[in-house]
Amino acid sequence: xxxxxxxxxxxxxxxxxxxxxxxxxxxxxxxxxxxxxxxxxxxxxxxxxxxxxxxxxxxxxxxxxxxxxxxxxxxxxxxxxxxxxxxxxxxxxxxxxxxxxxxxxxxxxxxxxxxxxxxxxxxxxxxxxxxxxxxxxxxxxxxxxxxxxxxxxxxxxxxxxxxxxxxxxxxxxxxxxxxxxxxxxxxxxxxxxxxxxxxxxxxxxxxxxxxxxxxxxxxxxxxxxxxxxxxxxxxxxxxxxxxxxxxxxxxxxxxxxxxxxxxxxxxxxxxxxxxxxxxx
Amino acid sequence: xxxxxxxxxxxxxxxxxxxxxxxxxxxxxxxxxxxxxxxxxxxxxxxxxxxxxxxxxxxxxxxxxxxxxxxxxxxxxxxxxxxxxxxxxxxxxxxxxxxxxxxxxxxxxxxxxxxxxxxxxxxxxxxxxxxxxxxxxxxxxxxxxxxxxxxxxxxxxxxxxxxxxxxxxxxxxxxxxxxxxxxxxxxxxxxxxxxxxxxxxxxxxxxxxxxxxxxxxxxxxxxxxxxxxxxxxxxxxxxxxxxxxxxxxxxxxxxxxxxxxxxxxxxxxxxxxxxxxxxxxxxxxxxxxxxxxxxxxxxxxxxxxxxxxxxxxxxxxxxxxxxxxxxxxxxxxxxxxxx
Numbered sequence: 069x070x071x072x073x074x075x076x077x078x079x080x081x082x083x084x085x086x087x088x089x090x091x092x093x094x095x096x097x098x099x100x101x102x103x104x105x106x107x108x109x110x111x112x113x114x115x116x117x118x119x120x121x122x123x124x125x126x127x128x129x130x131x132x133x134x135x136x137x138x139x140x141x142x143x144x145x146x147x148x149x150x151x152x153x154x155x156x157x158x159x160x161x162x163x164x165x166x167x168x169x170x171x172x173x174x175x176x177x178x179x180x181x182x183x184x185x186x187x188x189x190x191x192x193x194x195x196x197x198x199x200x201x202x203x204x205x206x207x208x209x210x211x212x213x214x215x216x217x218x219x220x221x222x223x224x225x226x227x228x229x230x231x232x233x234x235x236x237x238x239x240x241x242x243x244x245x246x247x248x249x250x251x252x253x254x255x256x257x258x259x260x261x262x263x264x265x266x267x268x269x270x271x272x273x274x275x276x277x278x279x280x281x282x283x284x285x286x287x288x289x290x291x292x293x294x295x296x297x298x299x300x301x302x303x304x305x306x307x308x309x310x311x312x313x314x315x316x317x318x319x320x321x322x323x324x325x326x327x328x329x330x331x332x333x334x335x336x337x338x339x340x341x342x343x344x345x346x347x348x
Numbered sequence: 349x350x351x352x353x354x355x356x357x358x359x360x361x362x363x364x365x366x367x368x369x370x371x372x373x374x375x376x377x378x379x380x381x382x383x384x385x386x387x388x389x390x391x392x393x394x395x396x397x398x399x400x401x402x403x404x405x406x407x408x409x410x411x412x413x414x415x416x417x418x419x420x421x422x423x424x425x426x427x428x429x430x431x432x433x434x435x436x437x438x439x440x441x442x443x444x445x446x447x448x449x450x451x452x453x454x455x456x457x458x459x460x461x462x463x464x465x466x467x468x469x470x471x472x473x474x475x476x477x478x479x480x481x482x483x484x485x486x487x488x489x490x491x492x493x494x495x496x497x498x499x500x501x502x503x504x505x506x507x508x509x510x511x512x513x514x515x516x517x518x519x520x521x522x523x524x525x526x527x528x529x530x531x532x533x534x535x536x537x538x539x540x541x542x543x544x545x546x547x548x549x550x551x552x553x554x555x556x557x558x559x560x561x562x563x564x565x566x567x568x569x570x571x572x573x574x575x576x577x578x579x580x581x582x583x584x585x586x587x588x589x590x591x592x593x594x595x596x597x598x599x600x601x602x603x604x605x606x607x608x609x610x611x612x613x614x615x616x617x618x619x620x621x622x623x624x625x626x627x628x629x630x631x632x633x634x635x636x637x638x639x640x641x642x643x644x645x646x647x648x649x650x651x652x653x654x655x656x657x658x659x660x661x662x663x664x665x666x667x668x669x670x671x672x673x674x675x676x677x678x679x680x681x682x683x684x685x686x687x
Contacts, residue, residue: 188366191660195622196640203644203652204377280491284626287493288641300493307497307630311505321494329489336485 079341086341089333096327099146109137111144111297120313130315132306138316141297142323148298149327152213152282153275159217160278161271164224165263169255171225172232183229186222194219194277195284202290209282209298212291216278227270231263265342272338276331283324299324356671360664367660371653372416378647381405385647386429399429403649425654430646435654438639443658444529445515446635449627450620452551453559458613461563462602465570465609470597472575480567487564492623496557496630503553511550513632520546558627562616569612573605580604607674614670621659 080086099106108128115135122130129138171182189197201215235241236259244254283300285291292298294305299320306316375382383399384391400406403426404415419426425435468480504512511517515531516524520543524534532551535544577583578601586596625637632638636655643651 184366187363188370191363191367191663192656193619193621193625193659193663195625196656196659199625199640199644200371200374200652200656203647204374205379207645276489280489283491284493284622287491287626288629290641290644300491303491303494303497310497310501314501317494317497317501321491321497324491324494325486325489328491329486332485332489 076341080337083337083341085333086337089330089335089337092326092330093334096146096150096323096330099143100150103143103147107137107140107143109140111136111140112295120309120316122313122315129319130313132302132316133309133313138302138319141302142299142319144297145299145302145320145323146327148209148292148296149279149283149324152209152216153279153327153331156213156216156220156278156282157271157275159214160220160274161224161267163217164221165228165267167221168225168228169232169259172229173236173251173255173259179229182225186225189219189222194281195288198281198285199288199290202285207290207293209286209292209296212282212285215285216282219281220274220278223270223274224267227266228263231266232259235259235262269335269339269342272331272335276328276335279331280324280328353668353672356668360668363664364657364661367657368417368420369413371656372413375649375653376409382647382649386649420657425657426650428643428648428651430643430648430651435651438651439636439654439658441529442634442636442639445531445633446621446624446628446637448515448530448532449551449554449558449633449635450617450624452555453557453620453623453627454562454613454616455559456555457559457562457566457616460559461566462570462609464563464567466574466597466602468567468571469574469578477571480571484564484567487560487567490560490564492557492560493626493630495560496553496627499553499557500630510553511546512553515547515550515633516543517546554627554631554633557630558620558623561619561623562613565612565616566609570605570609573608574601577601577605610670610673614667614673617663617666621663 080090113136115131118127118131118135119133120131121127121135124130127137127139129142131137132141167182167186171179192200197219198212198215201218202211205211205214241254241258244258249257282291283298283303286298286300287304289304292301294301302320303317306313306320309316378385381400382403383396383405387395387399397406404412407415423436425439427434428438431438464480464484468477471477500512503510516535520540523540524531524538524543526534527537528534531547532544535541535547574597578597583596583600586600587593591600621637624635625641627633628635628637629641636659640652640655642648643655
């Protein structure tokens, strides 16, 4: 690791919210990776004889309406959530970055076409846009992930375009052009490394948002399939039981909240560390 | 000023045209086609052909889009396949419920958000500052659909003091004439105070649920812009000439920090629509969000198209109004004259 990277790490480590946020995320990452070892039951197996049991040594977080173990479902749910966050962000950053860089670097009509297309998506509330995409593609978790990725493309396109526009006029880019570097080389070596900081910040915050929206879609019955251990879908399945068995809806919500809080804490801290100008 | 408004209206019209393209072609992106999506895999070929004809899907694309725009210009958004009602009528019926909820949520969020922001800014670096800032980060991270369920659990069942679904008690509803579909107004117009109180109490939990995230954002924004303003020389002057701290903060500080706060409040509308879809689902609130969700679930194409266009139009209008309000709070911004 180079000096700059080490400096960033040191500054992050002394930042309280970065530590708290990273710890929360590490905790859920461990849950996700070691789910088969940590879970006490099969998350999908219904056991009618153990319906609606409260918290106990046997079922840490109780059981739901068909007798599935809620603790195990939450543990496996962390796999789903982290998968949603990571895949959705990777897809939208790749697409958004590509569009933003093309628009910013080449400008002209290409810029106009791309950015007008992005503008069209902006006046639509994120969940609504995601719902429309799910309506087109059909209801499933994969489609919900695709929907969430499309929703966030404009954000990244805008960030990258702004960054490229700023950097494009710098002397070192002109110098690279003068010595005959190709467009690709200029973009890859001179421009992209300078866009990384705002992108990391936005991606961290965005992952939390993506998880929140995907869970919301599942809660609306437009995401994960019925019976899958997904936190939002668990809330939707169990919400009719809230009076008889309140524990069925408490823990899945806390899990969503903590994960999103983790990303927000870390993202805020990274913004302070990486991008002092953005500090609010 | 007038030129500026006209310019904005024109660009809004252009954007809406863009969104109309988006929602129109969305129908043609559905694998198979819209008729198949509505009727399902097991539909007979005759039924599919009939529906295709009814929806005009058998005509060439430019013809379909022309008809779509022509109808749009006449405020005709087609009919819902499921309910057989014109989409425009359904929007008219559901929109007031959402507006009522949104306004209640915004009043709650603005009132408490600004108060929290002011308290945090005045106590910068002390306990209340940290408490407010952590609370607001927690608020932003809150899955509101869970928050809503917890509020129902707490105030609907454990301490049953507030109703947790619908807009009014069914019994009282019979005595109320629905002239505007704004229940607070309708119950007052009917002179029925019991019904009015019931409508207010039905509004409380959904409004808190929907208002929590905007509250958190407004609190952060109020704090940071107030802190910025409080460093300005004119605040030092105000203090130096012996104005009471209260008037320094509220009159000189707050008014000048209102612009950024106002922007944030305006931008919350898009979020509120997203949140309303979730909130209405939890509280069985018969608004635009519930209606759109049901339409998406049934893959009922015309309501989705009409609803999306309508929401986009409302969002743009709200943004325009917010921009115009700037001139009141910052007279230095004289729009359109040299822009």
